[in-house]
Amino acid sequence: ELSSGVGFDGKTAAVTTIDNELVAFTLGSKNQPVIPWRKMLQARVYTAPLVAGGRVFVLAGDRTVQAFDAVTGAKLWSFQRTSEPLILSQAGTLGVYQNTLLVGHSGRLLGINPDTGQVQWELSVATSRATNDIERLIDLVGVPNRVGDSVCLRSFQTSVACVDLAKNAVIWS
Numbered sequence: 109e110l111s112s113g114v115g116f117d118g119k120t121a122a123v124t125t126i127d128n129e130l131v132a133f134t135l136g137s138k139n140q141p142v143i144p145w146r147k148m149l150q151a152r153v154y155t156a157p158l159v160a161g162g163r164v165f166v167l168a169g170d171r172t173v174q175a176f177d178a179v180t181g182a183k184l185w186s187f188q189r190t191s192e193p194l195i196l197s198q199a200g201t202l203g204v205y206q207n208t209l210l211v212g213h214s215g216r217l218l219g220i221n222p223d224t225g226q227v228q229w230e231l232s233v234a235t236s237r238a239t240n241d242i243e244r245l246i247d248l249v250g251v252p253n254r255v256g257d258s259v260c261l262r263s264f265q266t267s268v269a270c271v272d273l274a275k276n277a278v279i280w281s
Contacts, residue, residue, distance in 0.1 A: 113156030145181030212248025
């Protein structure tokens with residue numbers, strides 16, 4: 109059983125299972141599906157893997173971001189930052205802009221170098237307005253909607269915002 113949607117770049121498809129396994133698919137001879145590799149992950153994944161630039165990017169439920177080589181499955185890097193104790197069991201924000209991986213982390217949008225896993229910039233797009241852990245829970249959710257240099261995002265319980273990625277600035281919220 110799958111735990112997220114499907115990521116696909118035209119060559120490689122990637123899915124995650126409820127057993128925390130990342131599975132890659134390609135087409136073999138006679139256009140038959142082949143599973144070239146599988147990787148066990150440490151946490152459940154609710155966000156569809158992003159397959160781009162010869163890599164498979166995964167945003168796990170514990171907010172860990174990992175990159176794998178799309179051909180071999182070799183783990184290229186992993187990024188994790190401490191965050192709030194609660195997380196949502198729904199798809200987070202994972203996208204791409206030029207040579208930058210866009211990742212939602214709590215109420216922030218991170219721009220990560222897809223080659224190294226280093227954070228290049230971050231923008232605060234949603235702020236918690238509550239007093240207890242459940243009401244304070246904010247996460248960027250769903251696929252970012254991008255047109256040109258602008259991307260619009262939504263945040264669980266708090267806001268919708270659009271940012272200018274070329275200027276690394278929030279346009280409106």
